[in-house]
Structure formats: C-alpha cells, structure tokens
Amino acid sequence: MYQYDWSVISRNMDVFIEGALKTLEISAISILLAIPIGILFGLGRISKNKIVFIISSAYIEIMRGVPLLVLLIWIFYVLGQFFSLGSYWGSITGLSLFAGAFIAEIVRSGIQGVPKGQMEAARSLGMSHTKAMIHIILPQAFRRVLPPLASQFIMLIKDSSLISVIAASELTLAAKNLVATSFRSIEVWTFVALIYFIMTFSLSLIIRYFEKRLLKGEA
Amino acid sequence: MITIKNVNKSFGDHHVLTDVSLEVPKSNVIALIGPSGAGKSTLIRTINALEPVDNGEITVDGISIHDKKTDINVARTNIGFVFQSFNLFPFLTALENVTMAPIKVKGLSKEEAEKRGKELLTSLGLADKFDAYPNRLSGGQQQRVAIARALAMDPQVMLFDEPTSALDPEMVTEVLDAIRKLAKDGMTMVVVTHEMGFAKEICDEIVFMAEGKIVERAAPSKFFTNPDTQRAQDFLSKVLNH
Numbered sequence: 421m422y423q424y425d426w427s428v429i430s431r432n433m434d435v436f437i438e439g440a441l442k443t444l445e446i447s448a449i450s451i452l453l454a455i456p457i458g459i460l461f462g463l464g465r466i467s468k469n470k471i472v473f474i475i476s477s478a479y480i481e482i483m484r485g486v487p488l489l490v491l492l493i494w495i496f497y498v499l500g501q502f503f504s505l506g507s508y509w510g511s512i513t514g515l516s517l518f519a520g521a522f523i524a525e526i527v528r529s530g531i532q533g534v535p536k537g538q539m540e541a542a543r544s545l546g547m548s549h550t551k552a553m554i555h556i557i558l559p560q561a562f563r564r565v566l567p568p569l570a571s572q573f574i575m576l577i578k579d580s581s582l583i584s585v586i587a588a589s590e591l592t593l594a595a596k597n598l599v600a601t602s603f604r605s606i607e608v609w610t611f612v613a614l615i616y617f618i619m620t621f622s623l624s625l626i627i628r629y630f631e632k633r634l635l636k637g638e639a
Numbered sequence: 640m641i642t643i644k645n646v647n648k649s650f651g652d653h654h655v656l657t658d659v660s661l662e663v664p665k666s667n668v669i670a671l672i673g674p675s676g677a678g679k680s681t682l683i684r685t686i687n688a689l690e691p692v693d694n695g696e697i698t699v700d701g702i703s704i705h706d707k708k709t710d711i712n713v714a715r716t717n718i719g720f721v722f723q724s725f726n727l728f729p730f731l732t733a734l735e736n737v738t739m740a741p742i743k744v745k746g747l748s749k750e751e752a753e754k755r756g757k758e759l760l761t762s763l764g765l766a767d768k769f770d771a772y773p774n775r776l777s778g779g780q781q782q783r784v785a786i787a788r789a790l791a792m793d794p795q796v797m798l799f800d801e802p803t804s805a806l807d808p809e810m811v812t813e814v815l816d817a818i819r820k821l822a823k824d825g826m827t828m829v830v831v832t833h834e835m836g837f838a839k840e841i842c843d844e845i846v847f848m849a850e851g852k853i854v855e856r857a858a859p860s861k862f863f864t865n866p867d868t869q870r871a872q873d874f875l876s877k878v879l880n881h
Contacts (some may be wrong), residue, residue, distance in 0.1 A: 540722070540726065541722065541728070542740075543715065544687055544718075544789075545716070545792060546715040546716035546744045546792060547712065547743060547744055551744070555739060556739075559730055560729070
C-alpha cells in the first residue's frame with residue numbers, strides 16, 4: 421500500500437515557488453508579445469490588401485494546424501540551428517506565436533462584430549480609416565473580445581507546461597525533476613495541479629473584475 | 640453649395656442611380672422623397688462619399704468629392720451626416736460622442752471641444768444628458784446627440800438620411816424641431832424623409848425620386864397640390880390618403 425508523505429511539498433516549497441514564478445514570468449512575456457502579434461495579424465485577416473491577407477491567413481492556419489508541442493520542439497531544434505534562442509526564448513517564441521494566431525482570430529471576430537454603422541459614422545465625421553479603427557472600432561472590439569481573450573490567457577498558462585520538453589525551467593519541469601529524486605509523484609503532481617489551478621483561477625477573477633469596471637455605466 | 644452632375648451608380652446589374660443631377664444652393668433645404676428602393680439613401684450617401692459612384696461628379700462648396708486627389712477626410716468635416724439608426728458610439732457618453740471628432744480630427748483641445756459640445760447639446764435640449772451613455776437615452780435623444788455630433792465639426796452642409804424613421808411616433812417631433820431650427824439658421828440641408836408635412840413646411844424644394852431617377856422637382860406648394868408627373872401623383876395619393 422502506498423504511503424503518502426506530503427512533507428515532500430513543504431520541504432521543497434522553494435522549488436515550487438520558483439517554478440511557479442518562472443511559469444508566470446514566461447506566460448506574461450508570451451502574452452505581452454502575443455497581443456500585438458494577434459492585433460497585427462487579426463487586422464491582416466480583414467485587410468483588403470491581398471498579400472497582407474494571404475500572409476496573415478497562412479500564419480494563422482499554420483499555427484492552428486500544428487500541435488504546440490511539435491511547434492516548440494521544431495523551434496528549439498530547427499530554428500535553434502540558425503538563431504541562438506535557447507530554451508527560455510525558444511519557449512517564449514513558440515508560446516507567443518501560437519497564442520498570437522488564436523488572438524488574431526479573436527481580434528478579427530471582435531472587429532467584424534462591431535456594427536458597420538460605427539465605421540461609417542466615424543468616417544462621416546472626417547476620421548481616416550486608421551483613426552476610426554483606433555478611436556472607435558478597436559475600443560468596442562476590445563470590449564467584445566475580453567471573455568475569449570481571458571480564456572486564451574488561461575490556455576497559455578496551461579500550455580506553458582509543455583515547454584518543459586525543451587528544458588525550459590518552469591513549474592512542470594521543476595516537478596518532473598523533483599519526482600525523479602523523491603519518487604513522490606502522487607503528492608507532487610497533485611500539488612502542481614493545484615498551483616496551476618490557483619494561477620489560472622486568480623487570473624480569471626482579475627479579468628472578470630476589469631471587465632466589470634470597463635463596462636460600468638455602458639451595459 | 641452642393642452640385643451633383645450626371646451621377647450613375649449600379650450594384651451589379653441593378654442601376655440604383657441613373658444620370659442624377661441636382662444643385663442645392665446655399666441655405667436651401669431640399670427634401671428627397673419617393674418610394675423605397677428609389678435610390679434616395681444611396682444618393683445622399685454619395686454626397687459625402689460613404690457610397691462611391693460609377694461616374695459623374697459631386698462638388699460640395701467647390702470641392703469635388705469623388706475626385707481621387709481630394710482628401711475626403713478634410714472634405715467630410717464640412718459635411719455633417721445624420722443616420723437613420725443614429726450610430727452613436729455606445730462606449731462614449733453623449734458629450735464624448737460630440738467631442739471625439741473635434742479633438743481627434745480638428746485638433747481642438749479637450750476644453751474647447753467640451754465647451755462647444757455642451758453648447759450644442761444644450762441648444763438641442765440635452766443639457767442634463769452630457770454624461771449619459773447612448774443606451775440610457777431614448778431614440779429621440781440619441782438622434783439629437785447624433786445631430787450635435789455632426790454639428791460639432793461646424794459643417795456648412797447637413798445631410799439627413801431618414802432621421803426619424805427609426806423613432807417612436809412621439810419622438811419624431813423633437814428631432815424635426817431640431818432640424819427646423821437649423822433651417823431657420825440658414826444651414827444648407829438635404830433630408831431624405833417620409834414626413835410629408837415636415838417636408839412641405841420647411842423645404843425650399845421637393846425632389847421626387849423613383850427607380851433611381853429624379854422624376855420631379857418642385858416647390859412644396861406646387862408638388863403637394865399639383866404635381867406634374869403621374870408617378871408623383873400616384874405616390875402622393877398613396878402616402879397622403881391614409
């Protein structure tokens with residue numbers, strides 16, 4: 421019969437905390453990079469310029485079609501031959517490119533969901549297409565995309581566990597190493613699952629709070 | 640002030656505007672009336688290039704609107720446009736709706752824009768609605784905010800595309816009053832409308848359209864009592880006798 425020994429958690433708390441912080445750090449940087457990527461390619465997806473449209477669509481389709489795990493390994497081993505990315509920046513590149521494609525689709529649907537009359541009203545007041553986009557369309561699109569965007573951020577934190585395969589140090593890799601030395605897989609993986617849940621659920625609550633504040637008065 | 644010369648436009652095989660020509664002198668108010676599908680809305684939307692034309696020329700205050708060399712964004716600041724469905728910016732308050740374009744397009748300071756915006760909203764009876772979001776306003780109030788928003792750019796021309804068609808009957812009057820006041824102040828206006836009494840009262844000329852053509856142009860007194868064309872007589876007998 422398996423003897424539980426939860427002391428492995430408390431004895432190695434520093435390992436978990438360090439791993440969790442690394443996970444948060446890599447996720448945060450990846451999200452910050454994925455947002456501009458997503459906006460850019462999302463706009464590209466609705467561009468009238470054929471070349472821009474094709475490039476954006478190709479990027480999105482490729483990222484959607486390739487498993488993240490394969491993408492990460494590919495970046496690490498193939499791109500790694502030409503650029504010295506290392507596991508840290510390789511992970512961030514993979515995560516932000518991957519999430520960027522999904523954010524691009526969210527941005528596209530958000531923009532297309534804004535009624536056509538909004539653009540017309542802005543243009544009729546003398547705003548250029550770009551000004552109308554920035555001041556009128558994107559703020560409304562942003563409000564629409566907050567919920568799916570929140571899911572995407574949460575997904576990214578969870579997906580960041582995959583970067584352990586290219587030896588980027590973060591929570592999952594720290595747990596693997598700890599299991600290898602302590603043989604306490606049940607205790608360690610249960611606790612790791614809990615940490616992931618706490619991180620994603622907190623993020624979920626924070627975004628919900630901002631959403632409420634943002635929509636105050638308008639709803 | 641507005642000159643439309645031989646404008647043609649089709650959507651695919653469907654000819655929406657056929658050889659339309661029209662002049663609107665300064666300070667005149669023109670009503671565009673006619674059955675639905677006549678091309679009234681399309682025509683008024685070509686005047687500020689919301690709708691492109693296939694050929695022909697439109698000038699507003701001497702500026703050729705559909706000329707590729709024209710900076711359409713500058714030209715549009717001189718042409719206010721009011722939509723049937725208001726199209727207010729839902730995430731901005733009434734005052735912010737009005738001040739957005741003066742600040743972002745004309746480069747006015749926030750203070751200047753707000754001062755002018757408050758004046759406009761007050762003159763339209765919305766002094767207590769500066770901070771209200773559009774969804775807290777009635778249809779009539781929203782349309783008056785939309786009028787204030789267009790006026791905030793100090794245009795020389797105002798275009799109204801069925802400004803009262805989306806309103807509950809009891810709110811039509813407040814919007815028509817606002818337009819009436821503009822007419823009194825000498826604003827040059829084109830109004831697409833189904834409000835025949837209003838057209839008769841404030842317009843200098845009635846332009847009757849059907850099937851993408853201008854069928855008849857006449858002073859209101861003549862048009863509503865004794866129109867020249869059979870098409871206009873048919874139309875009037877339908878809209879006036881109910």
